[in-house]
């Protein structure tokens with residue numbers, strides 16, 4: 001065989017780095033409602049277009065020592081960081097799911113979550129274009145990948161006993177995930193607003209959760225919300241008590257949800273199993 005594991009690994013990683021370059025464009029431009037296609041990359045200070053040889057992921061940043069070739073403006077280390085993270089996530093998805101539709105689905109999901117982690121952190125924004133595209137992609141890919149949850153099969157066992165095709169169960173799993181996860185977060189947001197008289201979460205978080213539910217299914221999406229909330233509470237407490245941020249400091253809740261989602265991709269199955277067996281919630 002001409003194929004060898006290290007070569008395939010390297011190709012997937014390089015693909016991830018290049019995909020990460022595109023995600024950087026999404027992170028900078030989507031919150032400003034700018035096109036992600038035109039114009040090409042340019043220095044934010046001197047507007048000089050970035051030449052192809054200065055636009056190689058990570059490598060160019062190192063060769064240019066993190067500065068624009070034309071004006072010497074410092075380039076944020078976040079650019080190579082996002083590229084490296086995308087490369088690692090693509091490799092992780094490849095190792096876990098192979099070059100399959102599942103592999104494509106989870107690579108796409110991790111990329112969108114990475115974009116949302118950074119846009120929420122910088123701009124407290126979770127762009128609709130990511131959320132709506134993600135919701136559509138999650139639903140559209142679900143019939144072609146294994147059922148994410150099994151909740152639909154349990155709920156629709158009568159329907160399934162009639163000999164309904166497997167893809168309808170998979171699609172129902174995905175749709176239920178979107179509806180339940182989005183609905184739950186909407187109820188939390190509404191409840192918080194009624195109790196505290198101010199907004200704790202925006203509609204963007206609700207849409208993000210619906211999108212994630214379409215990929216993860218009901219139970220893993222609920223675990224993701226739980227994990228994201230714990231992470232947000234810990235970091236929030238550190239921000240208020242440790243760094244003297246005011247109590248009205250607005251946490252990037254979407255960033256924590258996104259980190260929790262990335263965790264669920266690789267550890268969601270075992271975590272759910274552990275949760276179900278320790279709480280006795282087994283089916």
Ligand SMILES: [Zn+2]
Pocket residue numbers: 043044045046047048068069070071072073
């Ligand atoms: Zn410049």
